[in-house]
Amino acid sequence: MTSPYPILAILGILVVVMTLAAGLIWLERRLLALWQDRYGPNRVGPFGLLQVLADMIKIFFKEDWIPPFADKVVFVIAPAIIVGTVLMSFAVLPIAPGIIVSDLNIGLLFILGMSSIGVYSVVLAGWASDNKYSLLGGLRAAAQMLSYEVFMGLALMGVVLLAGSFQLSEIVSAQRRVWFVVPQFAGFILFLIAGVAETRRLPFDLPEAESELIAGFHSEYSGMKFGLFFVGEYLGVILISSLITILFFGGWMGPVLPPIIWFVLKMMFFICFFILLRAALPRPRFDQLMSWGWKVMLPLALANLLITGAVALAWG
């Protein structure tokens, strides 16, 4: 199952994912503009495609400033953690038969572990900046991501129960007859909401809410360090969309078209859905976010797990 040329798979996935993450900036701006009845970036190159390149050149040449009052080492490490952990998660994703870096038998747990390590990036960035808005953003991020991680894992256990494995390629193979979104619809909705909260995208972007916290945890960041947070967020969107595709929508499986095309099509659909959420929904208050998580989502995830377990036991 594991790719015969692991180095090729690593390089291929790395290049494609990084390019896609940069391209998403353009896609998001264009789609938001479309939904808000305006043009978006359309001057640089065909359809404004080269806007991304122009932005990248700009951000690489910006002054990379570390505030004198910041905790320097932690300040520098923080943005690297988020990009590192998200990219590590891509190592266990089965994109198509044979296109996977490492088919771990605990693949799903590995991804959950990496996402829980990724929390440190935002928390430490907020702390190391030594700025009250950043600290508030960091505190919010810690509370939000810790809470939503709990039922993010629980929502996926239904899928694990049905597939009988943590191995992602096994989970895809187990959906040969029916996609898991049908028997695990509640799990899918729960995971989708938790996924949005984990990537800190609107409507759950309270750690960086610009109207109240300026930019939250990354207020003090500039240049490429800010760029890493930005890229990390888009990498997270790609990761969650790929996970939804693999866990609930049969991964690479589909008729006629080659497997990789199916995978990309399904993944792009969910990426566009993430962008639509940003365009459509307002931001909740922080106490609403927390009580929604613990009082609604957690009991629902537990009930889903209980019912799935009972049904699997009765039929098994």
Added chain:
Amino acid sequence: MRARPWMFTDFCREGKMIAAFYTASAVAIIATILMLTRVNAVHALLHLIVSLLAVAVILFDFGAPFAAALEVIIYAGAIMVLFVFVVMLLNLGEAAARAERALLKPSAWIGPSILTLILLAEFLWLLGHGVAPAVQVVSQGPVEVGMALFGPYMLGVELASMLLLAGLVAAYHLGTAKSPRSEATHASHS
């Protein structure tokens, strides 16, 4: 364990495994020592997280991937985040670092050093008498761990879950904001 004849590739694989083990162990020990000697609480916690991750690598190396994943998710990813959260909430500044520095006097190291030396001597004695077991890798995946937890260790799992439930109920009770009415009943009771 090995059905086919021993080959050079086996030697390479074992060599890689042992190299990974010693690297991870060295990282764990160095990170733990650094954790003990830091005066800044957040820096100390960061070193502790690195040490936990190194332990996860050791577990993975010795054929316990499930335990390794739980080590990362629960210890490094959840409990340590809570620690960092609390330290951030207290926002200890330079004053706390000064207090720590005063606590970490050389004389404070005497007691722990003696205890650690006793352990080291015991360990060396065991090694010298050939009591140390050879490294045996038996893969313990999620299925094996689950079978063990809900088979022979059933009682322990149930007891732990009751303890956690009690803790959850108590935390919920302490965390509930008191309404004026409940405060009135408290007053009437006392």
